[in-house]
Amino acid sequence: MVLISNRYGKARVRVLRLTRDGDRHEPRELEIDVALEGDFAAAYVAADNRTSVATDTMKNLIHVMARERPEAGTEAFLTALADRFLAAYPQAETVAFEARETRWVRMAFDGAEHGHAFTQDGNGHGVASLKATREGATLWSGVEGVAILKTTQSGWADFFRDAYTTLAPTTDRLLATRLDARWRWTATPERPEATNAAILEALLRVFATTYSVSVQDSLYRMGEAALAAAPGIDRLRLACPNKHYIPLDLSRFGLAHGDVAFLPTDEPHGQIECVVGREA
CATH class of the missing domain: 3.10.270.10 (Urate Oxidase;)
Incomplete structure (x- = not known):
């Protein structure tokens, strides 16, 4: 018997990033899935976890990056995540992210936008996905x-x-x-x-x-x-x-x-x- 393929990661990592410019704030809420492929076969076939990154560690790194890059749009944030993951884990050959956006729409009163009050857009959501190796990346966006x-x-x-x-x-x-x-x-x-x-x-x-x-x-x-x-x-x-x-x-x-x-x-x-x- 042979292990034909494998991948693993963390699903539904939720985070809201907030930037503030005086009274005008910008919330960016995402739900992110991450998956790694690479030198992880030993965990499956030899009960050897030494190359395996804990999925809780993946979640923590996403949270740290949210603190470091609160201003980045979804596509830029996924690109920064891919760079950090590939740099941190040389045993990973490919890292893939899928992000679903909760869209917050700024309230407006008497023709003026409110600085820090929002309603949630319930009609669909934005999505983005990135699959990256050290040779390059493929980025998709959508709804x-x-x-x-x-x-x-x-x-x-x-x-x-x-x-x-x-x-x-x-x-x-x-x-x-x-x-x-x-x-x-x-x-x-x-x-x-x-x-x-x-x-x-x-x-x-x-x-x-x-x-x-x-x-x-x-x-x-x-x-x-x-x-x-x-x-x-x-x-x-x-x-x-x-x-x-x-x-x-x-x-x-x-x-x-x-x-x-x-x-x-x-x-x-x-x-x-x-x-x-x-x-x-």
Whole structure:
């Protein structure tokens, strides 16, 4: 028997970093997973822990770095973490981080932003992942679980049919989903937050302002628009699970549907995914 592969680390390390500039504060809350690959096989096959870094140590190092780099954006913070981990643990060949952001939105009153009061953005969250070796790194950013809905200008027709097909075609339906999108950087971005916002805006603009022949059609064109908006990325992974709104049958009450009453359901749901890039 042989050990084919192994990796281990710490999951769901939570930390809030806070910067203060007078009365204006900036909270940055993350949940981070870290995993190491490298010279750790002995712990599995020989009961030898001498090269193994305790996962509690990994958590502690993330906390220390949070104190040292409170001002860094998510992508910059993951890059700093990777540099520190690879420097501290020569037995690690690869270090991988996955970060999920809790977004705090600054309150505003009478047109003026408040310095230190926030509400939590509940529609999706930002994500970033970094896989690094001593030779280089691959960085992805994105969003997960962004709920979006359009109430017209969407259809699903002219699809393959057979003896098991019961779904009726339509050229006008409600379209709702929870968008997951990730994009790969070609180089470490100088202003990732601004670029991330521009990419999300490009994705949502296509969704909202163009007719959708299918979720597949929309996803591909959304990816094209995002690549056009951000020269510093070269690939997007997009996924949209359908949230269905089924017209309620009210005929037993003598009422026509009238396109006004629907039953929300998301189980089972369609799962549409694609990868769009500048080249294969």
